[in-house]
Amino acid sequence: MGTGHRGAFIILIFLSLLFGSCRREDTGPPPFEFLIGVSMANLTEPWRINMDGEIKEEAAKHKNLRVVFTDAADSSERQILDVKKLLAQGIDLLIVSPTDAEALTPVIAEAYDKIPVILLDRSVIGYDYTLFIGPDNQLIGKQAGQYIAELLRENGGEVVEILGRSGSPPVTDRSRGFLARIAHAKNIKVVDEIYADWLRDKSEDRITEWLRTHESVDVIFAQNDAMAYGAYRATEKLGITGIKFVGIDGLPGPEGGIEMVEKGIFAATFTCPTGGKEAVIYAMDILHHEEGIPKKMILRTTLLTKKTLEEGIPTPVSQNRSSGADGKIILGFAQVGKESDWRLANTESIKTAAREAGIELLFRDGEQRQENQIKAIREFIEKKVDVIAFSANVESGWGEVLREAKAAGIPVFIIDRPVDEKDESLWVNLMGSDFLEEGRRSAQWLVKYMDTEEPVNIVELQGTIGSAPAIDRKIGFEEVLKGYPNYKIIHSESGDFFRSTGEEVMRRILVELKENGESFDVLFAHNDDMAIGAIKAMEEVGLRPGKDIVIVSVDGIRDAFKMMIAGKLNCSVECNPLLGPQLMKAVKDYFAGKELPVRIVTSEDVFPTDVARELLRSRKY
Numbered sequence: 001m002g003t004g005h006r007g008a009f010i011i012l013i014f015l016s017l018l019f020g021s022c023r024r025e026d027t028g029p030p031p032f033e034f035l036i037g038v039s040m041a042n043l044t045e046p047w048r049i050n051m052d053g054e055i056k057e058e059a060a061k062h063k064n065l066r067v068v069f070t071d072a073a074d075s076s077e078r079q080i081l082d083v084k085k086l087l088a089q090g091i092d093l094l095i096v097s098p099t100d101a102e103a104l105t106p107v108i109a110e111a112y113d114k115i116p117v118i119l120l121d122r123s124v125i126g127y128d129y130t131l132f133i134g135p136d137n138q139l140i141g142k143q144a145g146q147y148i149a150e151l152l153r154e155n156g157g158e159v160v161e162i163l164g165r166s167g168s169p170p171v172t173d174r175s176r177g178f179l180a181r182i183a184h185a186k187n188i189k190v191v192d193e194i195y196a197d198w199l200r201d202k203s204e205d206r207i208t209e210w211l212r213t214h215e216s217v218d219v220i221f222a223q224n225d226a227m228a229y230g231a232y233r234a235t236e237k238l239g240i241t242g243i244k245f246v247g248i249d250g251l252p253g254p255e256g257g258i259e260m261v262e263k264g265i266f267a268a269t270f271t272c273p274t275g276g277k278e279a280v281i282y283a284m285d286i287l288h289h290e291e292g293i294p295k296k297m298i299l300r301t302t303l304l305t306k307k308t309l310e311e312g313i314p315t316p317v318s319q320n321r322s323s324g325a326d327g328k329i330i331l332g333f334a335q336v337g338k339e340s341d342w343r344l345a346n347t348e349s350i351k352t353a354a355r356e357a358g359i360e361l362l363f364r365d366g367e368q369r370q371e372n373q374i375k376a377i378r379e380f381i382e383k384k385v386d387v388i389a390f391s392a393n394v395e396s397g398w399g400e401v402l403r404e405a406k407a408a409g410i411p412v413f414i415i416d417r418p419v420d421e422k423d424e425s426l427w428v429n430l431m432g433s434d435f436l437e438e439g440r441r442s443a444q445w446l447v448k449y450m451d452t453e454e455p456v457n458i459v460e461l462q463g464t465i466g467s468a469p470a471i472d473r474k475i476g477f478e479e480v481l482k483g484y485p486n487y488k489i490i491h492s493e494s495g496d497f498f499r500s501t502g503e504e505v506m507r508r509i510l511v512e513l514k515e516n517g518e519s520f521d522v523l524f525a526h527n528d529d530m531a532i533g534a535i536k537a538m539e540e541v542g543l544r545p546g547k548d549i550v551i552v553s554v555d556g557i558r559d560a561f562k563m564m565i566a567g568k569l570n571c572s573v574e575c576n577p578l579l580g581p582q583l584m585k586a587v588k589d590y591f592a593g594k595e596l597p598v599r600i601v602t603s604e605d606v607f608p609t610d611v612a613r614e615l616l617r618s619r620k621y
């Protein structure tokens with residue numbers, strides 16, 4: 001931005017802050033109901049300018065809304081002051097895209113104490129915010145790696161990666177995803193990693209320098225389109241041809257990624273939605289106290305090549321978003337079964353929310369069998385329902401039936417448990433918990449609670465083999481324990497998420513361990529039901545669960561709270577089953593033509609024993 005523009009921008013901010021201070025007094029401009037403060041990390045990168053434009057465009061649709069903007073010019077100190085100033089203006093909601101997670105965490109927590117806070121693009125440490133909206137940067141990196149691996153094929157080649165600003169989370173995440181994928185590609189070597197701070201000109205300079213001292217390279221992958229274009233300009237200047245450029249952002253407009261792909265300058269780019277529009281839509285929902293607001297919304301990324309631009313970008317489902325002739329929506333829901341209190345609460349939530357939303361529900365219970373669920377989905381397709389939703393008993397094996405639903409033009413929503421399918425266009429949206437995080441939180445709570453360097457032996461009761469929560473909770477738990485070598489899982493077995501199976505399996509484990517002369521200190525159960533079953537088995541042999549054996553489990557069901565109050569369970573990590581309102585909202589939003597994120601993550605907590613008594617009464621499941 002030139003100095004003239006910057007000056008004008010500062011005046012604009014000043015005026016808008018001033019304007020904010022005479023809000024609702026109706027002296028000049030029309031009256032308004034809500035004031036939103038937007039704190040931007042910077043307004044120099046094209047992607048962020050686009051974010052700003054989206055916020056303005058969407059905000060302009062709401063007559064009862066005013067928005068004030070601040071620009072931190074990439075300074076964390078300045079952004080902290082910006083947030084404080086906005087709070088002093090009496091904003092009703094804060095939208096903030098933080099410069100730096102650590103530095104901004106305290107002031108954002110301070111804001112969240114008073115008003116709802118939406119984080120855009122970058123998160124903070126912990127969970128002191130209302131909603132995060134942003135891309136999955138690691139996934140974008142992986143997708144770029146996958147594309148480049150396909151581009152170079154068997155012959156392979158050399159790649160240079162151009163990175164944004166050192167230390168910033170999207171830089172680390174994109175690079176991690178990219179390198180992880182490239183590591184599996186035959187004959188492809190990443191020969192250099194060059195930082196260019198997200199800037200076109202810096203990238204041009206750095207690549208000019210690099211090309212003067214190196215042989216050419218096959219692909220330049222830049223973490224944003226501006227830097228990819230800068231690299232291209234360097235090669236043009238030096239008269240070097242034959243290098244393929246891949247960027248990220250996929251923005252429209254001059255010098256945007258779309259134009260670069262259309263002109264054949266880039267081989268590809270990946271869209272990275274800014275979330276500006278979604279932030280305003282959700283801000284209004286939050287301000288209107290709507291139900292079903294998630295904790296995280298992960299936005300969809302799409303590969304753009306000349307071919308996809310010519311043929312049309314693949315959309316998740318048919319373009320036909322009309323519901324039944326009378327405007328009534330018929331939803332077919334294929335449930336996993338009845339294995340736990342969690343599942344019963346989930347079923348109840350879906351049935352109640354459908355009734356309240358005026359959505360006709362065809363509900364089928366899969367009785368823990370994938371084939372029953374697939375049969376139910378086929379029945380829904382045959383009955384031509386408007387929309388299908390299901391929770392996947394196990395992760396794999398859904399591709400065929402999902403393709404059938406897509407071919408029939410029926411949108412699919414996946415709730416609770418994700419599927420293991422590469423083609424994300426087979427469903428509209430996945431909503432549910434972050435199981436990895438639940439595993440991590442269980443282990444984090446455990447190491448803090450135990451606070452020991454003595455050896456700790458753990459028995460793990462896993463959920464259904466092959467199900468996403470069982471896979472991810474195990475990975476997340478083990479990931480944290482890697483940092484604590486004195487913690488060891490000595491036995492791990494599935495209890496299938498059933499209370500009765502948890503009891504049976506624990507009974508057997510106790511006998512086996514005794515026979516081997518082994519003992520354990522901790523039980524990590526992938527759900528509360530199995531932990532409760534195991535508690536019974538432990539008591540039978542004279543163990544005092546919660547005292548002799550520390551127990552941490554997942555879900556946060558009422559019975560777990562009762563066990564905590566009785567001192568038999570030490571911690572329950574929440575996994576929220578009340579997905580009905582969120583699902584109905586998403587279905588209605590979809591038919592109203594609203595763009596939906598690829599993933600919605602539910603808001604969740606950790607409940608140790610000391611909060612159990614206080615919270616039991618308010619537990620809804």
Ligand code: AHR
Nearest residue numbers: 340342343469497527575
């Ligand atoms: O998919 C969520 C898991 O399924 C819950 O943690 C478990 O109790 C349930 O049956």
